Amino acid sequence: MRLRHPAGAPLHLSYCTNVHAAEDLDGIIAQLDTYATPIRARLGTGVLGLGLWLAAPVAAALAADPALRARLRRELSVRGLEVVTLNGFPYRSFQDPVVKHAVYHPDWTTDDRLTYTLDLALVLADLLPDDVARGSVSTLPLAWRDPWNGGMADLAARRLDRLAAGLAAVESATGRVIRVGFEPEPGCVVETTGQAVTRLADVDRDRLGICLDLAHLACAWQEPAAALKELSLAGLSVVKVQLSAALESADPDALREYAEPRFLHQTRNAAGEAADDLDEAFGRRLPGPWRVHYHVPVHVTPPAPLATTVPVLRAALAELVGGPRPLCDHFDVETYTWGVLPPALRPATPAQLAAGIAAELDFARAELHHLGVTS
Template sequence: MRLRHPAGEPLHLSYCTNVHAAEDLDGIIAQLDTYAVPIRARLGTDVLGLGLWLAAPVAAALAADPALRARLRRELSARCLEVVTLNGFPYRSFQDPVVKHAVYHPDWTTKDRLSYTLDLAHVLADLLPDDAARGSVSTLPLAWRDPWDTGMADLVARRLSRLADGLAAIESSTGRVVRVGFEPEPGCVVESTGQAVERLAGVDGDRLGVCLDLAHLACAWERPADALEALERAGLPIVKVQLSAALETADPDPLRAYAEPRFLHQTRNAAGDAADDLDEAFARRLPGPWRVHYHVPLHVSPAAPLTTTIPVMREALAQLVGGPRPLCDHFDVETYTWGVLPPALRPQTPEQLAAGIADELDFARTELRELGVST
């Protein structure tokens, strides 16, 4: 959706399609009709933004074939859909029965991760609306934390230099600016904005920066104002914001209903105690309160005593768009866990999923409106 900051600058609000399983072009186009078109109609918006997820094989095919890119752009345009951001964190198979640590592979020590990300940037340069100022691609925070050593850090630094060079070449050949944001996530080499400042020091700040996931920020128990100030001091731009909420509770026992086999649900408490998944947190009897990396629908409050980190999201949004100028222009709702929610909360049909995503987007739009953003 197209929004406008009180200062007059355009903002883009979208939803991330990594909630859907399609990994080939025909499947991606089919999911536009199944989900995106009904979502746009339910919201009553002229244009719906998608934070498109393209698995590595389809990204490579699109990057290699201008005709395929033109086809995808036509299909989007025909449905009044647009893309200014891509999610390049999951490489492929993100909706498999078990994902867990596989989502972090290949990481930024590999040529495959560099090639995939540049493929996405090539594709996005052709998908961007003509009047969009720039595009963004989010990616993983370098690697899972273990193993990690100085040799790997040096190798990653060289990869990021090649990434910046590749993005510059795309801009030179297409005239379109595409930036890449590294997404701090619990358990990774870059877990917090503080680690982003440390481990992304020296990158090309014109092309590389941070993708700020607000559920991850909350799980790191970071204060939004402090995190944003640290990024600004370091000269790391916020390339993209993922609007997301994590679970929070002082009484962990009801979280047992959320333990599931597909995704990692890193768990943290305010004292800094950490577990890499819910089962581990229960086994270690971490003292509460807990915040759990489990993206839950923005507009739904879970049954007490569970709650969510929506207050952190609101605090962050006030910092991001409540000032005289926006600190970011790409906002993507990223709730990819609809299919693993407890059964009573889980959509049972495509129509129910589309309705839930539309309600989330409406919630996000309302939050932004309350900060003076217009539609």
């Protein structure tokens, strides 16, 4: 959806399609009719934004064939859909029965990750609406933390230099600006904004920045105002914001039904004690309260003693758009866990999933309206 900041700057609100499993072009186009078109109708908006996820094989096919890119752009346009941002974190197979640590591979020590990201940049340059200033691609925060050493850091640094050069080449060839945002996440080489400042100190700040996931920010127990000030002082731009909410509970036992086999659910308490997954946190009996990297629908308030980190989301939005100018213009609702929610909360049909995503977007739009943003 297209929105406008009180100062007049355009803002873009979308939902991330990594919640859907298709990994070929025909399957992606089918998703548009199954989910995106009904969502747009429910919201009553003329244009619906998608934070498109393209698995590596389809990204490579699109990057190699201008006719395929033109086809995808037409399929989006005739349905009243547009794309200004791509999610380039999962490489492929993100909705497999078990994902866990596989989502961090290949990492930024590899050419595979570099090639995939530059493929996405080229695709996005052709998908961007003509009147949109720039596109964004989010990516993983270098790698999972273990193993990581100086040699791996050097490998990654060289690939980030090549990434910036490749983005400059895309701009030269297409006239479109594409920026890449690294997404701090618990358990990774870059977990927090502080680590982003340190470990991304030498990147090209014109083309590379941060994708700020608000569930991850909450799970690190970071305060949005302090985190954003830290990034600003370091000259690291927020390229993209992922509107997400994590689970929270003062009573850890209330979280047991959320332990599941597909995704990793990093857990941290207010004292800074951490576990890499819910099962590990239960086994170690970490004292509460816990915040859990489990993206839950942002519009839903679970029954006590469960809660979500929506207060962190609200505080972050106030910092990001509540001032005289917006600190970011791309906002993507990213709840990829609909299919692994406890059975009582899980959508049973595509129509129910579309209704749930529409409700999330409506919630996000209302939160932005409350800060003076208009449709």
